[in-house]
Amino acid sequence: MSSNEPVETLDCIGLFCPQPLFQTREAIDSIESGEILEMLADDPAAEEDIKRFCKRTGHELLSFERLEDGTQRFLIRKKE
Numbered sequence: 001m002s003s004n005e006p007v008e009t010l011d012c013i014g015l016f017c018p019q020p021l022f023q024t025r026e027a028i029d030s031i032e033s034g035e036i037l038e039m040l041a042d043d044p045a046a047e048e049d050i051k052r053f054c055k056r057t058g059h060e061l062l063s064f065e066r067l068e069d070g071t072q073r074f075l076i077r078k079k080e
Contacts, residue, residue: 004036004062004063004075005036006036006037006038006075007031007032007035007036007037008027008030008031008035008037008038009037009038009039009040010023010024010027010037010038010039010040012024012039012040012043012046013041013071014042015041015043017043017045017049018049019043020039020041020043020046020049020050021049021050021053024037024039024076025053027039028057028059028078031078032078034077034078035077036062036075036077037075037078038073038074038075039073039074039076040071040072040073040074041071041072042070042071042072043072046072046074047064047072050074050076054076057079058079059077059078059079060076060077060079061074061075062075062076062077063075
């Protein structure tokens with residue numbers, strides 16, 4: 001397994017603020033420190049919400065990308 005391989009994928013496609021943030025928080029709480037969560041969303045507010053969430057909580061946003069279909073993909077490493 002590569003160091004940036006997610007242990008869980010959270011599909012928040014079709015959900016709008018604040019649901020992607022709430023579900024991301026729950027998913028992060030369910031994984032071990034140092035593990036990576038992949039979160040997929042199409043809510044325009046998700047980018048700013050998740051970036052703020054990571055900054056506030058100390059989790060590491062490893063990557064953020066917009067896919068061709070408009071989906072946003074986040075890789076978040078749970079803080080140690």
